[in-house]
Amino acid sequence: MKAIKARNLSITYNGKPALTDVSFELDEGRTLLLLGPNGAGKTTLLRTIACFHREYTGELSVFSREPCNARELIGYVPQSHSLNEKVPLTALEVVAMGGIYKRGFVHFKIPPEILEKAESALEFVGLGGVGNRLFRELSGGQKQRVLLARALMSDPRLLLLDEPLAALDPSARAEVTNVLDRIKKEKGVTMVITTHDINPLLEIGDLVMLINKRLIAFGRPEEVLVDEVIKSVYGPMARVIPAGGKIYCITGDFHIHSGGGER
Amino acid sequence: MIPEFILRAILASIMVSVLLGLLSPIINTKGLAFLTHALFHTLLFGAVLGMILALILNSYGVVLLVALIVTILLLILIAHLEKLGFTSDSAVGIISSFVAGLTVLGFGILYKVMATRPYFPLTQNIVSYLTGDIFLLTLDDLTVLTIGGTTAFFALLLLYRDFLYLSFDPEGMESYGGNTRGYLTILYVLVGVMGALIVQTVGLITLQVVAVLPGAIAIMVSSDLRKVLAVSLFLTITVQLSSVVLAYFTGIPPSGIATILLGTVYGALLFRR
Numbered sequence: 336m337k338a339i340k341a342r343n344l345s346i347t348y349n350g351k352p353a354l355t356d357v358s359f360e361l362d363e364g365r366t367l368l369l370l371g372p373n374g375a376g377k378t379t380l381l382r383t384i385a386c387f388h389r390e391y392t393g394e395l396s397v398f399s400r401e402p403c404n405a406r407e408l409i410g411y412v413p414q415s416h417s418l419n420e421k422v423p424l425t426a427l428e429v430v431a432m433g434g435i436y437k438r439g440f441v442h443f444k445i446p447p448e449i450l451e452k453a454e455s456a457l458e459f460v461g462l463g464g465v466g467n468r469l470f471r472e473l474s475g476g477q478k479q480r481v482l483l484a485r486a487l488m489s490d491p492r493l494l495l496l497d498e499p500l501a502a503l504d505p506s507a508r509a510e511v512t513n514v515l516d517r518i519k520k521e522k523g524v525t526m527v528i529t530t531h532d533i534n535p536l537l538e539i540g541d542l543v544m545l546i547n548k549r550l551i552a553f554g555r556p557e558e559v560l561v562d563e564v565i566k567s568v569y570g571p572m573a574r575v576i577p578a579g580g581k582i583y584c585i586t587g588d589f590h591i592h593s594g595g596g597e598r
Numbered sequence: 599m600i601p602e603f604i605l606r607a608i609l610a611s612i613m614v615s616v617l618l619g620l621l622s623p624i625i626n627t628k629g630l631a632f633l634t635h636a637l638f639h640t641l642l643f644g645a646v647l648g649m650i651l652a653l654i655l656n657s658y659g660v661v662l663l664v665a666l667i668v669t670i671l672l673l674i675l676i677a678h679l680e681k682l683g684f685t686s687d688s689a690v691g692i693i694s695s696f697v698a699g700l701t702v703l704g705f706g707i708l709y710k711v712m713a714t715r716p717y718f719p720l721t722q723n724i725v726s727y728l729t730g731d732i733f734l735l736t737l738d739d740l741t742v743l744t745i746g747g748t749t750a751f752f753a754l755l756l757l758y759r760d761f762l763y764l765s766f767d768p769e770g771m772e773s774y775g776g777n778t779r780g781y782l783t784i785l786y787v788l789v790g791v792m793g794a795l796i797v798q799t800v801g802l803i804t805l806q807v808v809a810v811l812p813g814a815i816a817i818m819v820s821s822d823l824r825k826v827l828a829v830s831l832f833l834t835i836t837v838q839l840s841s842v843v844l845a846y847f848t849g850i851p852p853s854g855i856a857t858i859l860l861g862t863v864y865g866a867l868l869f870r871r
Contacts, residue, residue, distance in 0.1 A: 387772075411773045418770075419627065485774075
């Protein structure tokens with residue numbers, strides 16, 4: 336089954352084109368890495384699939400439904416810095432948020448079964464012991480994993496992740512990537528992940544989509560991540576480096592130092 | 599023997615403290631300080647309209663009712679503007695400026711209506727509305743405050759967790775099936791209702807301060823939700839009751855004393871940091 340199907344999808348933001356004429360299909364259970372420079376339209380596409388943004392023309396379906404009719408199938412994981420951390424919520428309360436809105440309007444107390452499920456979700460992402468700690472006091476990687484646990488509470492078939500590795504140190508990136516790998520392998524959830532740094536995610540990505548206001552390339556990583564394509568988006572300094580049977584994509588600002596200290 | 603008006607003032611202080619103690623942390627975490635500024639304008643506009651009607655109908659009881667209705671409608675409009683995509687500050691700015699202009703026009707009409715009456719009992723009412731006068735509360739005022747306040751208190755308490763989630767991540771809440779529009783509207787209505795109920799006690803001029811500072815102080819001294827609520831409640835009760843006692847002996851309006859006390863605590867904490 337197709338998890339996402341887009342045909343001639345054009346998205347506008349405040350009347351201005353954000354993404355033009357994009358067509359692609361994503362099979363259920365696959366992981367798509369969405370790559371592109373700042374302002375390319377990655378987050379806008381993600382938010383449109385999640386039904387947060389509705390200014391679009393063309394066709395877009397999630398599990399053969401309009402995005403807004405498929406919300407219960409979607410888990411959205413925002414960037415953790417977009418959250419209001421002044422609110423004194425514990426990690427467990429944040430995770431429980433993903434489960435309580437399936438029933439009722441008043442949630443004075445979190446039902447025990449939701450708390451139990453939230454604890455299991457925290458265990459799944461490797462944070463069994465942090466449930467009672469305040470969300471804002473967790474490290475960046477822990478916060479991201481708490482948000483992943485929250486997304487899992489609604490048993491989604493499609494996970495949309497907005498820059499899950501942004502502003503994380505290498506060890507935190509590895510922790511989050513491991514959790515994403517577990518979600519993919521053990522739960523079979525379809526994932527769309529926007530990222531600036533694709534390298535840590537290449538192990539779990541089945542497909543890569545490169546956009547820059549329009550679709551530049553879409554396909555398997557080894558098809559999309561080639562010098563010619565990368566340079567067309569990121570400029571002449573961008574490169575793809577094969578090493579040890581893997582490929583590494585250098586898209587950002589980087590420096591090559593020669594032995595004499597010259598650049 | 600404690601005079602009856604003091605007893606009424608103490609009971610009103612306790613009710614107001616409980617309401618503000620619970621509401622103030624939400625005002626701070628949700629970033630609604632500017633909304634309390636809008637509350638000032640909407641309540642004043644509502645009060646002016648209410649006073650015009652009171653003079654025309656010769657029924658002074660309608661002032662609070664009109665202020666309440668006008669405030670709720672305008673706060674719902676602010677919530678609606680936010681859902682249309684305006685930021686909270688923009689929505690408040692649009693409505694506040696519009697309402698401020700209408701209030702001035704309203705005062706013009708009020709003076710004309712007052713000029714047609716041989717006796718102007720509302721002159722005192724306008725001043726007490728601005729500064730608050732807890733010692734002038736009647737038994738009817740106290741009854742309205744108690745019944746309305748208790749209802750608003752339980753509504754706020756029951757939805758407290760939802761309001762926290764709304765403050766934390768409204769998009770997340772929506773994506774997991776939460777009715778963000780509904781919660782936002784109810785929160786704004788509760789802010790409006792509580793504002794209208796307590797304005798006679800705390801006064802319009804100091805309303806914003808007493809609504810914002812207890813929560814701001816509580817959040818400064820603790821990061822645990824239960825402790826934040828406990829500090830906020832303790833602070834509002836202590837300050838409100840102290841201001842009633844001090845006002846009784848000094849003759850200074852209690853709302854002014856309460857505001858100065860809160861400002862002192864807040865300033866001291868900031869200096870300590």
